Amino acid sequence: MNKFEQLGLNEALLNAVADMGFETPSEVQEKAIPVLLAQDTDMVALAQTGTGKTAAFGFPMIQKIDVHSKRTQGLILSPTRELCLQITQELKQYSKYEHQLRVAAIYGGASITAQASEIKRGAQIIVATPGRMKDMISRGMVDITNIDYCVLDEADEMLNMGFYEDITDILSNTPKEKSTWLFSATMPKEVSRIAKKFMADPVEITVGTKNSGSQNVQHEYYLVSGRDRYSALKRLADANPDIFSVVFCRTKRDTQKIAEKLIEDGYNAGALHGDLSQNQRDMVMKAFRTNQIQMLVATDVAARGIDVDDVTHVINYQLPDEIETYTHRSGRTGRAGKSGISMVIITKSELRKIKGIERIIQQEFDAKKIPNAEEICEIQLYHLASKIKDTEVNAEVEGYLPAVMDVLEGLDREDLIKRMVSVEFSRFANYYNKTQDLNQPSASSEASSGEGSTRYFINVGSKDGYDWKTLKDFLREQTGLDRDDIYRVDVKESFSFFNSDAAHTEAILQLFSEFKMDGRFINVEISSNAGGGGRGGSRGGNRGGGFKGGRKRSFGDxxxxxxxxxxxxxxxxxxxxxxxxxxxxxxxxxxxxxxxx
Known part of the structure; x- marks a missing residue:
């Protein structure tokens, strides 16, 4: 029996699930769907972003809707138009075999009369942003006085955005006997107030611990001077060629400024904030989803519509004003069972906020250092070597080889490799050798500065199926060391780094001296530096208008x-x-x- 079938879903929904390739329900789906299908009840569901909440409320609502009636029966409120459109699209996918079910998206920035016409044609489910919904109610364009189900999705974020009055006004136009389902990542006082005022004895389900962060996300902070914040951002990007990240700023102005500086400096970057037109936002998001943008600089509000499972890093260029918002930011990575990293660039005056965030997410931060010149150059050199090794030979080059061989005559293999690598690498090394250390000293950062620690290089990476979490588990299993004995695990595409206390160095090197797995030698060597800075990013492509587009580029493009x-x-x-x-x-x-x- 299909695991989704065990939840009580009907045949039409199961067929849609099969088409989408879903095999195993997430924890929030397992807990919510059977309850919502079995009874008409209010529910408060606490779960992080990216845990499958849309299906958790979408499947039960679709199955309970009377498709033979054109009456509006379900209302879903979401904080932004991006999320509104995303939910609408997902509901349409779920209900593809319920041919008479209509879902309408109601949001600002589009024709209100066209949206009203769509509702009049018979939309049984409305997905709406609070502002536009309140406007349509006041104009008499929509009737929600007889709905059966109401969902408040990302409730904490809607209230953080100042929608409390709009939500209470909207809910006041709905019947008391409806079922209200509230989904939220955190449970601040404002969300509790809504629940007490508009819900009767709700069933409460929690995925993980209340207000906690995802266990798939590693949290790191980097202590720098305020004037070095942008330089630190670039170094975190330069420290690894495989970044696919969301960079958070507090204001629209900072978001645009940082994105423009990254583009000017040659990074695949783009801005996402409220001053963009809908067409501009759509273009930026399309470029991000197709990896043309690898560093998306966004405000908290604009980022609510980002639903991309492959984000490797969240970079907090500035911490949010509300500490609880950090949970939403870090929830952009580590989704769909994958692991991710949340980085925070902070100054000494903000250091106290880290403890506050740790209490909320119930996880500790790693105090890490901004990568220095030696570490960045080492990583980029290994990356170049891997790119050269993995490059597929273009058959068209054959005709040029005789002339090329004549030019390179007299160079042996080792000398040729040195010269080839030096063509591009020297420029990078020369730049970083002139730069200063960006790290600010603190008790915690000094304690983790690498003193008494050994940094190792290992020749496996993400292309071998590892991330920081699974590689750490692999190393612990092979070495027999405790969890805390292996740290600063940084996984790149075809190689990785990790640290251990110097006392374990001899044992680790001896273990991996002739270590073979699946017929392949796994080599571990001492790295040339004891660093352990962040992971990083790719840059390049042609400079464009609103965003930095183009393909991923290799060393020498x-x-x-x-x-x-x-x-x-x-x-x-x-x-x-x-x-x-x-x-x-x-x-x-x-x-x-x-x-x-």
Missing amino acids: SDKRSKGAFSGKRRSFDGKKSKGHSTSAKKSHRKGPKPKW
Whole structure:
């Protein structure tokens, strides 16, 4: 028997589930769906973002709706238009075999008359943002006085956004005998007030611990001076070529400014905030979902509509004003059973907030250091070597090889490799060798600075199926060390790093001296530095308008093809465009590195 069938879903929904490839219900679905199907009851469900909440309330609502009636029977309130559209799209997928079921999305930024017409045609379920819904009620464009079900999705976020009065006004227009289902990541006082006022003896389910963070997310903070915040962001990106992240800022102005600076410095970045038109937002989100944007800089409000399961990092460029909001931010990664990392860039004055967040998420932060020049260069060198090894040979290059061989005649294998790597690597190394240490000293950061610790390189990474969590488990299993003895695990695409206390060094190196798994040697070596900074990102592509688009680029890519050695437009090392090879118009000061990998 299908595991979803055990929850009590009907054949139409089970067919839709099969089409979408769902095999095992999430914890919130297992707990909520049977209860909501079996009885008409109010419910408070506490679960993190990305745990499958839409299906948890969507399946029961679809199954209980009378599709033969055109009356509006279900109302779902969500905080943003992106999330509203996302929920609507998912409900339509779930109900694809319920041919008479209609779902309407009601949100600002679109024609209110067109939305009213869609409702009049017979929408049994309305998904709406509070502001637009209240407006339509006041104009008499929608009737919710006879609905049977009402869902408050992301309730804490709606209230954080100031929708308390709108929500209470909307709920006051609904019948008392309806079923109200409240879904929230956290349970602040305002959410409790709504529950007490509009719900009667609700069933409460909790996935994890109240207000806790996902166990799949590793939390890290980096202590820097306020003036070095942007430089720290770039180094965290440079420390690993595989980043796919959301970078959070507090204001729309900062969001736009940081995104523009990243684009100017050559990163695949884009901005998402409330001042963008709907068309601009759609373009940015499409680019992000297709990995054309790898660093999406967003405000908390705009990010509510992001539903991407593969986000590797959340970077808190600035901490939110409300500590509870951190839970929503970190919930953008570590979704769908995958692991992720939440990084916080903070100054000394903000350090006290970390303890407050730890109490809420019930997890501890790792105090980590911004990567130094040596570590970044080491990571990028390994990445370049991996890219070269994994590159598929283009058959068209065969015709050029005789001439190339003539040029390279006399170079042995080792010398050729050194020269090839040095072409791009030297520029990157020269830039970072002139930069300062960005880390600010503190008791906790000094304690974890790497003193008495050994940093190791291991030749497995994400392409071998590892993330920081599973690699840590693998190392513990092989070495017999305790959980806390293996730390600062940073997984890259084809290699990784980890730390242990120096007392374990000899045993670890001996264990992996001739270690084989599935016929392959697993090599562990002492890294050239004892760092352990963040993970990082890819950059490049052609500079665009609203976002940094383009393919992922490898070490040595050019921005433009040139007809001659120095002809045409090329992008300089700092991301600026210059004609030919002249630098007279540009000063030597560089905003940041522009390697082409």
